[in-house]
Amino acid sequence: MIEFIKGTLLIAGSLFMLLAAIGLLRLPDLLTRMHATTKAAALGVILIMLAAAMHFAEVGIVARSFAIIVFILMTAPVAAHVIGRAAYFVGSRLWSGTVKDELRPNYDPLTHELKSGLETHENAKRHPRETDPS
Amino acid sequence: MTGAIWNLMLGLAWVLLSGDFSGLNMLVGVVFGYIALVLIEPQVDSLKGYPARVPRIIGFICFFIKELMQANLRVAFDVLTPPWHMQPGVIAFPLSARTEMEITMVASLISLTPGTLSLDVSDDRKVLYIHAMFLDDEDELRRSLKNMEHRALELFR
Numbered sequence: 226m227i228e229f230i231k232g233t234l235l236i237a238g239s240l241f242m243l244l245a246a247i248g249l250l251r252l253p254d255l256l257t258r259m260h261a262t263t264k265a266a267a268l269g270v271i272l273i274m275l276a277a278a279m280h281f282a283e284v285g286i287v288a289r290s291f292a293i294i295v296f297i298l299m300t301a302p303v304a305a306h307v308i309g310r311a312a313y314f315v316g317s318r319l320w321s322g323t324v325k326d327e328l329r330p331n332y333d334p335l336t337h338e339l340k341s342g343l344e345t346h347e348n349a350k351r352h353p354r355e356t357d358p359s
Numbered sequence: 360m361t362g363a364i365w366n367l368m369l370g371l372a373w374v375l376l377s378g379d380f381s382g383l384n385m386l387v388g389v390v391f392g393y394i395a396l397v398l399i400e401p402q403v404d405s406l407k408g409y410p411a412r413v414p415r416i417i418g419f420i421c422f423f424i425k426e427l428m429q430a431n432l433r434v435a436f437d438v439l440t441p442p443w444h445m446q447p448g449v450i451a452f453p454l455s456a457r458t459e460m461e462i463t464m465v466a467s468l469i470s471l472t473p474g475t476l477s478l479d480v481s482d483d484r485k486v487l488y489i490h491a492m493f494l495d496d497e498d499e500l501r502r503s504l505k506n507m508e509h510r511a512l513e514l515f516r
Contacts, residue, residue, distance in 0.1 A: 241431065248438040256476065256490045257447055261438055264473040268431055284382045302470030302477075309476050309490060313449075324494050325448040331481065339481045339488075 231276045238272030241265045254320040255312045263305040267297050362409025366392045412514065419510055423468070426507065430473040434492065446494045449478065452487045452504055456512060462487070464515075465508050475504065 248261025274290040281287070319326065331340040366389055373388025374380060397410040437444050452469075456462045466477040466487060474492040481488070491500060 241435075244435045244438055248434070251438060253443075254447075257445070257492060259476055260434060260473055260490075260492050264427075264471065265431060265434065267471070268427065287382060298471065299467075302467040305470050306466065306477055310478050313478055313490075320447060322443060322446065323448050324446045325450070327449055327451040327488070329449075331451070339479060340483075 227279060231279050234272045234276035234279070238269040238276065241269035241272065245269065253322070255317045256309055257320060259305050259309050259312075263301050267301040270294075270297050361405045362396060362412075365406070366396060366409075368392075369395060416514055419514060422510060423471075423507075426472055426503075430475075434473040437492075444495075445492045447490065447492050448494045449488055449490050450494070450497065450501075451481075452489050452501065454480075454485060454487050455508060457484075461512060461515060465511055468507060468511055469504065472507075475500075 242265070245262050245265035248265065249258055252258045252261055271294050274293050278287045278290040314332075332338075333340075369392025370385055370388035373391055374385050377384060377388075393410070393413065396406060400406045400410050454462060454465065456465045462480060462484060466480070469475050469477045469487070469489060476490045478488045478490050480486070489504070494500065
């Protein structure tokens with residue numbers, strides 16, 4: 226029974242990684258590629274680590290594979306966000322089938338201000354933050 | 360937070376007293392510690408809310424795994440079949456998260472589910488710009504994002 230679960234987890238994990246690779250080749254623009262690579266690959270790693278933890282079933286290895294899962298879950302979205310954001314603002318072209326873009330009209334490329342579109346007159350002014358250089 | 364620390368301490372005490380240093384025994388200790396904390400919660404002020412939070416966290420993890428699987432399969436289907444069913448686009452998603460910590464948390468969760476990628480937060484921190492892969496049913500997408508945000512925020516408040 227446990228063999229069966231381990232095998233299923235391993236196969237599913239490697240399938241998701243394969244999917245990430247195929248997605249990277251097939252998808253049309255950078256932002257959609259980010260969808261395929263980061264998440265499917267992260268899920269693949271998580272499933273394989275679960276299988277490894279079940280296979281060895283020792284405290285040290287289980288602890289380490291859970292640490293790997295936690296760090297993947299913490300770092301993958303940050304990396305995806307930073308790459309996607311940089312690509313968008315550098316001007317990487319979106320796919321021709323993109324249906325809408327609500328960010329572009331709110332972004333000012335000169336001042337790098339990003340409005341929310343919800344401002345009233347009072348809070349449309351820029352509030353200084355504590356992290357701003359004075 | 361104090362609740363979690365107490366729970367771990369009780370788990371450690373269980374491991375030390377029973378003399379069996381294994382992960383499984385530690386888990387048993389944590390479960391017994393949790394039961395003890397549930398029993399004394401009405402008398403100790405600093406434990407308020409901790410016992411109710413644990414099932415919520417576990418429920419959220421299950422919910423999130425389900426979402427993750429569903430969304431991954433949807434992206435996988437579109438990658439594997441030749442015609443593109445996807446309709447990608449950037450949408451503005453109004454946030455109800457306020458502090459930096461909450462916004463980071465919500466943005467990371469949205470980035471983790473396939474099909475949505477958080478791009479940027481507006482300068483006044485009211486709106487999160489999200490690149491979504493399947494915009495064919497935008498209202499449904501917004502509703503499920505709102506639901507996920509609501510559940511995530513409940514864990515902290």
